[in-house]
Amino acid sequence: xxxxxxxxxxxxxxxxxxxxxxxxxxxxxxxxxxxxxxxxxxxxxxxxxxxxxxxxxxx
Numbered sequence: 001x002x003x004x005x006x007x008x009x010x011x012x013x014x015x016x017x018x019x020x021x022x023x024x025x026x027x028x029x030x031x032x033x034x035x036x037x038x039x040x041x042x043x044x045x046x047x048x049x050x051x052x053x054x055x056x057x058x059x
Contacts, residue, residue, distance in 0.1 A: 001056040003032040009058070010037070017059040020051055027056070 001018075009016045010027040018025055020039060028048065029038040037056060040048045 001053050001058060003030055003035045003037075003053045005058070006030045006037050006053045006056055007032055019057045019059055020055050025056070 006027055007030040009018060010030050015026075018027060024042045025039045026042060026045070027037050027039055030053065031037070035053050036050050037053050038048055038050050039056075040046070
């Protein structure tokens with residue numbers, strides 16, 4: 001996924017199905033200039049992590 005699309009998903013009021021490393025995630029924030037997103041697993045919202053937007057896949 002590219003940073004622009006990740007930002008669109010993060011800004012949308014509608015929840016999109018996004019996967020990172022086989023796990024459903026929620027995108028909290030996107031740093032478009034660095035291509036990094038702050039995410040958390042839907043199963044574990046307290047476990048925030050920063051990942052490359054290239055690791056995100058929309059379903």
